[in-house]
Amino acid sequence: MVDYNNPNLLVTPNKVRSGKIEWRSPSNIALIKYWGKYGQQLPCNPSISFTLDAAYTETTLEYGPKMTDKPGVSVDFLFHNQHNKPFADKIERYLTSLLPIYPFLSQIELTIFSSNSFPHSAGIASSAAAMSALALCLCSLEDELFGTLSDDKQFDQKASYLARLGSGSACRSIYSKAAIWGETQEAQESSDLYAVGWGHHLHPIFATFHDDILIISKEEKGVSSTAGHKLMDDNPYSETRYMTVQGRMKQMLAALKAGDIELFGDILEKEAYSLHGLMMLSNPPYLLLRPGTVSVIEKVHEFRRTNKIPLYFTLDAGPNVHLLYPDLHKEVVQAFIKNELLRYCSEGSYIPDKVGNGPKQL
Incomplete structure (x- = not known):
């Protein structure tokens, strides 16, 4: 200890x-x-x-x-x-x-x-x-x-x-x-x-990954993460979550080591749905997603089916959407973001981000 x-x-x-x-x-x-x-x-x-x-x-x-x-x-x-x-x-x-x-x-x-x-x-x-x-x-x-x-x-x-x-x-x-x-x-x-x-x-492919963050809303969340964590204490599905997440962790680490982008994306999106599902199953239930969040998710699914490009999403404890994909597809994905997704963003704003090298002393 x-x-x-x-x-x-x-x-x-x-x-x-x-x-x-x-x-x-x-x-x-x-x-x-x-x-x-x-x-x-x-x-x-x-x-x-x-x-x-x-x-x-x-x-x-x-x-x-x-x-x-x-x-x-x-x-x-x-x-x-x-x-x-x-x-x-x-x-x-x-x-x-x-x-x-x-x-x-x-x-x-x-x-x-x-x-x-x-x-x-x-x-x-x-x-x-x-x-x-x-x-x-x-x-x-x-x-x-x-x-x-x-x-x-x-x-x-x-x-x-x-x-x-x-x-x-x-x-x-x-x-x-x-x-x-x-x-x-x-x-x-x-x-x-x-x-x-x-x-x-x-795997080297994941070191090239982008994470473009679509700012669906700039408003402060209605339920803070601190309060959300607390609500897990009485969530009837919390124990099921804690039992099943270990299996997902094992799968995710295997995918990240092997460069298995499809398995990575499958688990990534299931985790996003699980997180917000747990919020909606809390007592009292609450919803941090916005209509724009749902529209973006539907557009991403359609884009992936149509173009066969490994573009996946995840969500943190809020309405904004993180889009993850390898650098190989940067130009196509960012054109898709600008042409199709910015309309759902607050003031058309997003943060083009990527996997980074950590903190830096200035």
């Missing part, structure tokens, strides 16, 4: 020098979905995701000596250079929860600037990008103050652990190309406590 609690990570306040750390961290798209959790942000089933590239959060963490007598964490948070009290309160609660791991956070002052390359709370795992970027900044801060995280594997594991405490899916964004979170017999070293990188197992 990993235990990062460390009462010895303390600084001498009047000797802390001011500094700045910046990280860019991407979102990720789950292929096998994590839905339902227990304990402190622990998953009820394993998941695997592609790490994205263009959908990211940039976070700047400025730190210096504490100038007030205020107990606990002292942090100023700005989102897109504007104060946002709900976000600021969430960040302060998160940092306070980390005091057993990082007691020095109560000894310094922090200013955090965060910005997204995509709409917040529209089902593109914004919290995954945001909390992974912040976790990476914190691990860099630890290493700068104490020199304790010089080993890259240890750094990534701890960053993934910290990111998980802020947002479950954020732990997967730490790694290049693909990551697994949750214990499974199909992946050595897999853990509920943090994600592990899996990109080195991908």
Whole structure:
């Protein structure tokens, strides 16, 4: 069992020098979905995701000596250079929860600037990008103050652990190309406590995959992912889900290793339907899909039948549609998006994305 609690990570306040750390961290798209959790942000089933590239959060963490007598964490948070009290309160609660791991956070002052390359709370795992970027900044801060995280594997594991405490899916964004979170017999070293990188197992065709995100709605979701996970506790179909998902996980990993795009696409779409089916079977039931979502899905099925091109869709916890396909078909698929699908998008907007190489320190 990993235990990062460390009462010895303390600084001498009047000797802390001011500094700045910046990280860019991407979102990720789950292929096998994590839905339902227990304990402190622990998953009820394993998941695997592609790490994205263009959908990211940039976070700047400025730190210096504490100038007030205020107990606990002292942090100023700005989102897109504007104060946002709900976000600021969430960040302060998160940092306070980390005091057993990082007691020095109560000894310094922090200013955090965060910005997204995509709409917040529209089902593109914004919290995954945001909390992974912040976790990476914190691990860099630890290493700068104490020199304790010089080993890259240890750094990534701890960053993934910290990111998980802020947002479950954020732990997967730490790694290049693909990551697994949750214990499974199909992946050595897999853990509920943090994600592990899996990109080195991908067949080369999947490293070329695009994930073009159609923004069906920019409105904030009616039911947050946090509330959605909670509703799984009393969902009459949750146990069936947890029993069957292991089989799908095994099939998905086999497809990703072998380059079996057809099997990949079949499982991918079943997982999308399952996720939103579980939402509709919750108590109370709720629906995050929009008419445009359904229209796009029908168009994708028609396109695949007609053109025999491996274009598949998935959905995250929102109305927006992720279209996944190999780079070989980029021109045809993107022409299809522009000619047939943008009419269903909010203000004709979409994010051309792809499997990416993970976070980057700026």
